[in-house]
Amino acid sequence: MATFASGLPQFEGKAFGARLIAYPLLMLLVPAVWWASHRRGRPAVPWGAFALVMAPFLIDVTGNTLDLYDSVTWWDDANHFVNWALLCGGLGLLMVHRVPSTWVRVLLVTGLGAVLAIAWELAEWWTFIRHGTELGTAYTDTLGDEALGTLGALLAGAVLARRTVPLNPGAGAPGGPSGSRRGR
Numbered sequence: 001m002a003t004f005a006s007g008l009p010q011f012e013g014k015a016f017g018a019r020l021i022a023y024p025l026l027m028l029l030v031p032a033v034w035w036a037s038h039r040r041g042r043p044a045v046p047w048g049a050f051a052l053v054m055a056p057f058l059i060d061v062t063g064n065t066l067d068l069y070d071s072v073t074w075w076d077d078a079n080h081f082v083n084w085a086l087l088c089g090g091l092g093l094l095m096v097h098r099v100p101s102t103w104v105r106v107l108l109v110t111g112l113g114a115v116l117a118i119a120w121e122l123a124e125w126w127t128f129i130r131h132g133t134e135l136g137t138a139y140t141d142t143l144g145d146e147a148l149g150t151l152g153a154l155l156a157g158a159v160l161a162r163r164t165v166p167l168n169p170g171a172g173a174p175g176g177p178s179g180s181r182r183g184r
Helices: 016-037 047-065 075-098 102-129 135-163
Strands: none
Touching: 016 047, 016 075, 047 075, 075 102, 075 135, 102 135
16 A cells, blocks of 8 residues: 555655565564474464464554554554564464463563564664654653563463463473373
8 A cells, every 4th residue: 555655644754665575574474484394294274373473564554554653642552562462472372382381481472572572663763763753752652662562462471371281291290291281
């Protein structure tokens, strides 16, 4: 949309050229890594996890296309919380079944979300904030976005910790090395 309607104000200063390249690559990165690491055997494809990873990119582009970032005051904050919950929920679904400890699952997903929030904010700064009109409010906005992203990741980690069961608990754990799927 931004390519065909580049004169629309909601796309100005938002690095849409970079987004048109980066978003599809980022959306396909997780399925590509999963496929490369699961070529042996025929495990079930985790379509739900992939959908959760891809949804935030669609939500972001939709929000910009509909000019929600500039017309709805809370949209940016809600997106950082919700999109990080979705993204980290999807990534967590791909990882936490290998982690037998509930609290480690929460920390793993939350920590990953915090690192990704920092990386995202650095990318935003590099692509459009450092030379744009938002430089004056960037510090406060960046801190808030990182905090909301981390809280969204914490929510995803807490939900996954309660909902997922390790596929192969280690020896001595309930279920033992037999791979029982009964939870704790």
